[in-house]
Amino acid sequence: MNGGWEGFGAGHGLGPGTRPTESDFMAATLQRKNVSRIGGCPIVLTSGFRFYFLCAGLFSVFAMLAWTAWLAVHAAGAAFVSLPMSMAPHLWHAHEMVYGYTMAVMAGFFITAVPNWTGTEEAGAKFVAVSGFIWLLGRLGVWFSSAFDPIAVAVVDLAFIPVLSMAILGRLARKSQVRNMIFLFLLSTLFLGNLMMHLDWIGWIGWSGGTAEAGVRVGVFASAAMISIVGARVVPAFTRNALNRDGYAGALPRSNAWLDRLGVLSALLATLAAFPFVPQFLLGCIAIAAGATNILRLSAWNGWAVRNSPILWILHLAFLLLAAGYLVYGSTLILDYMSETAALHLLAIGAIGSMTLAMMTRASLGHSGRPLIVKRPIVLAYLMVIVAALIRSFGNLAFDYFAVMLISGLMWTGAFALFVWIYFPILTRPRPSRPREELQQ
Numbered sequence: 022m023n024g025g026w027e028g029f030g031a032g033h034g035l036g037p038g039t040r041p042t043e044s045d046f047m048a049a050t051l052q053r054k055n056v057s058r059i060g061g062c063p064i065v066l067t068s069g070f071r072f073y074f075l076c077a078g079l080f081s082v083f084a085m086l087a088w089t090a091w092l093a094v095h096a097a098g099a100a101f102v103s104l105p106m107s108m109a110p111h112l113w114h115a116h117e118m119v120y121g122y123t124m125a126v127m128a129g130f131f132i133t134a135v136p137n138w139t140g141t142e143e144a145g146a147k148f149v150a151v152s153g154f155i156w157l158l159g160r161l162g163v164w165f166s167s168a169f170d171p172i173a174v175a176v177v178d179l180a181f182i183p184v185l186s187m188a189i190l191g192r193l194a195r196k197s198q199v200r201n202m203i204f205l206f207l208l209s210t211l212f213l214g215n216l217m218m219h220l221d222w223i224g225w226i227g228w229s230g231g232t233a234e235a236g237v238r239v240g241v242f243a244s245a246a247m248i249s250i251v252g253a254r255v256v257p258a259f260t261r262n263a264l265n266r267d268g269y270a271g272a273l274p275r276s277n278a279w280l281d282r283l284g285v286l287s288a289l290l291a292t293l294a295a296f297p298f299v300p301q302f303l304l305g306c307i308a309i310a311a312g313a314t315n316i317l318r319l320s321a322w323n324g325w326a327v328r329n330s331p332i333l334w335i336l337h338l339a340f341l342l343l344a345a346g347y348l349v350y351g352s353t354l355i356l357d358y359m360s361e362t363a364a365l366h367l368l369a370i371g372a373i374g375s376m377t378l379a380m381m382t383r384a385s386l387g388h389s390g391r392p393l394i395v396k397r398p399i400v401l402a403y404l405m406v407i408v409a410a411l412i413r414s415f416g417n418l419a420f421d422y423f424a425v426m427l428i429s430g431l432m433w434t435g436a437f438a439l440f441v442w443i444y445f446p447i448l449t450r451p452r453p454s455r456p457r458e459e460l461q462q
Contacts (some may be wrong), residue, residue: 065449066146069132070388072153074381075448077125080160081437084122088114089430096423107166107174108222114234118369119240120178120215121160126377127150127247128185131204134390138201141192148188156181160308166222175219182212203250203289207243210292214239235297241365242288242295244373248343249315252376253281256336257322259383263333264326274322284318287311291347301354308351316344331400332386332393336378338403341372342410349414363414370433371410378406378440385444390452398439406435 065071091110094101106113136143144152159178166174186208193201217236220226257274264273280439287310294304324337346368353364382402386393409432416425 048436060133062146063449064451066149066153066400068151068388069144070129070381070384071448073125073129073132073148073156074385075441075445076153076156077122077129077377077381078437078441078444080125081118081122081138082434082441084114084117085430085434085437089427089434092423092426092430096427103167105165105167106163107171108163108233112218112237113163115237116215116218117160117163119183119244120211120218121156121163123240123244123373123377124181124211125156126186126381127208128156128181128243130251130380130384131185131189133384135189135192135201139195141191141195144188152181156183156380168194171219171223175216175223179212179215179219179319182208182215186212199265203285204247207247207292211240215295235295236238237291238295238365240375241369242292245343245346245368246285246288247290248340248372249311250285251254252336252340252343253284253315255317256319259336260322260324260327260333263330264323269326271326272323276318276321280314280318284311284314287314288347305351305354308347308354310351312344312347312349312351315340315347319344332379332383332395335375335403336383338407339372339376339379342367342375342407346372359415359418363417367410367414370406370413370429374410374433375403375406378402378436382444385447389447389450391447396443398443402436402439405432405439409433409436 027381037239044437065075088110091101091104104110108116132144132149135141155177159181160194162169162174162177186205189208190205193337214236217226217239218233221232221236226232253276257276261274264271284461287307291307292306293299294307319337319340322337325335327333327337346364350361351365353359353361382395382399383393386395409429412432413429416429
C-alpha cells in the first residue's frame with residue numbers, strides 16, 4: 022500500500038516525501054489506465070470511458086437537435102403531425118438529458134474509476150458491450166415509445182442502472198469501500214426518479230404536483246449531489262498537483278472536514294427533498310444551505326491560480342455553477358422571482374453539463390496516454406455550455422421564450438459537436454505508442 026501511494030505522489034507532481042490524500046488518489050484514477058486491444062474487439066469497447074463518453078457526446082447532440090427542431094417548428098407556428106415518443110416532448114427532452122446523457126457519462130466514469138479505487142480488474146469489453154446495448158435499447162425504446170407497450174419501454178429503460186450498480190457493488194464490496202457506497206445510494210435515487218417518470222407515463226401513478234416532473238427534479242438533484250462529492254475530491258487535488266508541479270509559491274487548495282461533510286450532507290438532503298410531498302419552502306431552504314456550503318468549499322481551492330489552464334478552470338467554474346444553481350433554485354422556490362424550470366437549468370446545464378464535459382475531456386486524454394492539454398475548440402465548447410446555461414436560466418427574464426430556448430439549445434449542440442469532433446479519434450484509436458513524459462498535471 023505504501024509503495025502505491027509513493028508511486029502516485031511521484032507521478033503526479035506532489036514531490037518527494039509528500040503523502041497524498043484520498044482525494045489525490047481519486048483524482049489520479051482519471052488518468053492512470055492503460056488501454057490495450059482485446060483480440061479483434063474494437064478499441065472503443067475496451068474501456069468504459071471510451072464507449073460511454075463517445076455515446077454521451079453523440080447522443081447529446083442528437084437529443085438536443087431533436088428538441089430544438091421541435092421548438093423551431095412551434096416557433097414558426099406549425100406543429101408535427103405525429104411524434105415517435107408517447108410522452109410530451111418536453112418530458113422526453115428532460116428524461117433523456119438526465120437518464121440518457123448524464124447516466125452515460127456516469128457509467129463511463131464509474132466503470133473506469135471504481136476498479137482503480139479498489140485495485141480490481143476493470144470490466145471487460147463484454148460488459149461494456151452488453152451494458153452499452155442495454156443503454157442504447159433504453160434510448161431507442163423511449164424515442165419510439167409510441168409504438169411499444171409503456172410497460173415494456175419502462176422495463177428496458179430501467180434495466181441499465183441496476184446493471185451498472187451491480188458491477189460497482191461487486192468491486193466496492195470486495196475491497197470494503199464503505200465510504201464510496203454513497204454512490205450506490207445516489208444511483209438508487211436516480212433509479213427511483215426514472216421509475217417515477219415511467220409510472221406516470223404508464224398511468225399507474227400521478228400526483229397533482231406532476232410525477233414525471235418530480236422524477237426529472239430528483240434526477241437533477243441526485244446528479245448534482247454526485248458532483249458535490251466527486252468534484253470536491255478531484256478539483257482541489259488536480260489543482261494542487263498542477264500548482265506543485267509548476268512550483269507555485271502561493272497558498273495551495275485546502276479542505277475543511279466539517280465543511281466537506283456539510284456540503285455533501287446538504288446536497289444529499291436536497292436530493293431527498295426533491296421527491297414529491299416535501300414542502301417547496303423546505304426544499305428551498307435546503308438548496309440554499311447546499312449552495313452556501315459548497316461555495317465556501319470552492320473558495321478554499323484557489324481556482325484563480327489556474328486561470329490560464331482551461332482544463333482546470335472549467336472544473337472550478339462547473340463547481341461554482343453547482344453552488345450558484347442551488348442558491349438560485351432555492352431562492353426561486355422561496356421568493357418566486359423566476360421560473361422554477363429555468364432555475365433548475367442552472368444546475369442541469371450549468372453544473373451537470375459543464376462538469377460532465379470537463380471530466381470527459383480530461384479523463385479521455387489521461388486514460389488514452391495523451392498530454393492533459395485541451396485544444397482551442399474544446400475551450401470554446403466549455404464557454405458555449407456556460408453561455409447556454411446562463412441564457413436558458415436567465416434569458417426569459419428579458420427576452421422571447423423561443424429565442425432563448427433555440428439559442429441555448431444550439432449553443433449546447435455546438436459545444437458537444439465540438440467534443441465529438443475532437444475526441445472521436447481519441448476515443449476510437451489506441452494509446453499513442455511513442456514515448457512521452459509522464460502526466461503530471
